Amino acid sequence: MFFKKTLSTNKQEKEKSKDADNIIPTNRERMSLEFRRRLQNSADIVETEVPGTGITLFYFHTLIDMNLLHKDIIEQIKNQSFHSIENIMGQLSVGIMDKTNQMDKVIQSAIGGHVIIHLEGADKVIYARIASNTGRALSNAINESQVIGPQIAFNESLSTNLSLIRKYIADPNLSIEDIRVGKRTTTAVSLIHIHGIANQQMVDILRDRIKKINMDGLIDSSVLVQLIEDNSLSIFPQMVLTERPDRICSWLLMGKLVVMVDGSPQAIACPQSFLEYFQSMEDKNVNWQVATFLRLLRIFALFLSVYFTAIYVASLTFHYEVIPQTLLIPLSESRARVPFPPIMEALIMEFFIELLREAAARLPTKVGQSMGIVGGIVIGTAAVDAGFTSNILIIIVALGALASFTTPNYSMGNIVRVLRFPIIVLAGFWGFYGIMFGFCFILIHLLRQSSLGTPFLTPFYPPRLADWKNSIIRLPLTFTAKRPNQTRPEDVDKYNPSVAKEKE
């Protein structure tokens, strides 16, 4: 008992001394020493004495805006004498400032772009935010470009991105929540939803997932996705990344949740269904007939790019019978000089196309384009002439690659290309049976996935007939007046369709 007591008093004393350490020194020299000690005596620490006032400014010259420092702080207080720091605060014309007597807080704000104002003899200091804005200006959406509709994209600054969203949705119910992630980087992560539309249960789940992350640093939102999605072992991402503010806003209005990371030009949206990866923002901007055509085209392209080469391999290896005689003659003619079995031939060509694509993606834009074209034509033609592959296979492989580029989402496009390889191998070993095995496996796999608790294959399964109107087809806007069941919205109606249709 006694022992315990001494322990606890020891603890209290320790805390007391810790508190004492944390109090700001009133003396200038001691303050300077403490400040530098805690910040590892960095080279970019600057200590400026304002003449004739007894005031010293501490700051990182790399983090603050020097113009503001001179105009809003030094100009206002120089050659005056102050008795208390409240007097100084009255003189300054800085929007965000406060006072503190805690050293921890001082260090935190200095790192965050504040200037520390220390008055000789005062027991508190002022910290005022005059952070400099380094970063690029807003630019066009390059990765998800579209012809009709807004052209702007997010950039690396969180506050700029949030202001873009606020501009689109001037709704008091738009809720932006700040969460810090990363022990060392303390990156600002914003969880955004529209209160009253988004499902609160989902918001709670997502907030919980973000808060549970225990990592040293978070640099980009694409890393955050891998940490918070339902099943990170699956090849299919269950949350989507986009750089388009208009897309994010239309999703927010559907009742989805959005997560943005400071320093990342891409926002995360969820819940996401598999089908939505094959929808583009432009589908909403063109009329519904064209949108329906494009969506059906993309679904067709998906099947084409995953299965076409595999079907070629399977039918040439095992099932000659399924090819009609008229088609069999040109096929066998073009394959007459090829020394490899179809599976080798197909894998070589697919591998070759992937090499070209990857090389074109890594090289600078101008070089990359010419390399792609020249490499494709020269090596492709030469491969046929040398008897490496058949003409028909080149057509098929090129078609498959082309089809995979129609996927509007970059990461899903990659997945479509990767999926092709196991299917080709299955087809080469077990023919149509192998292809079907792959198909069934992917189907079951997709059925097992969920995005923030909602099924990944919605609206097809579980079947929600009302949501089929905006799935692989798109009906006119008057038909889609309700929010999708996928987000389980608290407010179902987007608008009243009968009023919206009324004309004078």
Add this chain to the structure above:
Amino acid sequence: MDIQYQPKPQLLLSTFLVFFIIHDIQVGVGIQGFQRIIFLEAKQDAWISVILSGILTHMIVFIMIKTLQYYGSSDIYGIHHDIYGKWIGRMMNCLYIFYCLVTSLVILKNYIEVIQTWMFPQVPTWFLSISLLLLVVYGVTGGIRVIVGVSFFNIVLSMWMLGLIGYPIRYSDYTHFLPILESNIPAILKGTFKMTFTVIGFEILYVIYPHLKEKNKVQKFAHLAIAITTILYLLLMLLAIAYFSSGQLEKSIWVTLSLFKIVKLPFIERMEYIAIAFWMLIIIPNIMLYLWAAVRGMNRTFNINESNFIWIFSLILFISSLFLNTRMKINTFNDKFALAAFYLVYCYPIILFVFVLIKKKIKGFKEKQI
């Protein structure tokens, strides 16, 4: 063990999905060659047998759902426990679990036989068996929602096959039906009896019933599914009689697949290769549903963890699939299975219904006395 079974809300299914479940599980391997078996009994009047079997099925399903409705939210395992008591109930449950496993085996084995006969004579049974069972296990471990999802997609995605029926119609000879009613009534009834192997599957209702959201709509969708299946079978039966001569029909084992043979498109011939491969999507959910029913039975009867038994049962299925290796063995096995299934699926529900009625009467009588 509890007689009532109330699944978690996220495991409940929309009631109309029962349509997909029943239609899917009925249409399995039987459809590939049921025509010959019926034709051998009832000759050109085989289509009457199909209609009769459809009507009979409707009656049985009606009785089954009535039985289930007495209990609110329970399955056959709970009902057995209630009616027979602990020990006999357990025995009956084991019998039912065994039936589910045997059905899975029959489906698996028949499909493997089709693949080996039509596509890959050299590919060993163990490989096909393992690959199919791996898919099944992957689905069943995902739970009932995934299983029903596969059967839903199976029906949606295999609808194109119906379009292929148009081809044989062009070469049909309608005089094959004449004279109508040449066979006597016993022959037609025998044909109806032989339909058992093809139409069973709807007994899954006994297990899946607690998972359905709105119990009062089950009758509607279940009967719709039975009706659609019967119409499909009737169509295929009529087509087979009209297309094939009686001599041909008596000799071909997989009549439906033979019908696919004549489909000819500009870029594809011999459609049956694609159809057989595609059949995987049709039989996989069937095996999944039966395996799931068996595993659920183990869980309900003995309170054992489900996930272990998925693997154990799959292993049992795999080993037993190796022993059924010749056409003769499979055929006798199918026949014996069909006979057992007739008693279990068509006769037993009536007996169970009577027992439930008596039990409820006695209970009501006792309550009145008190």
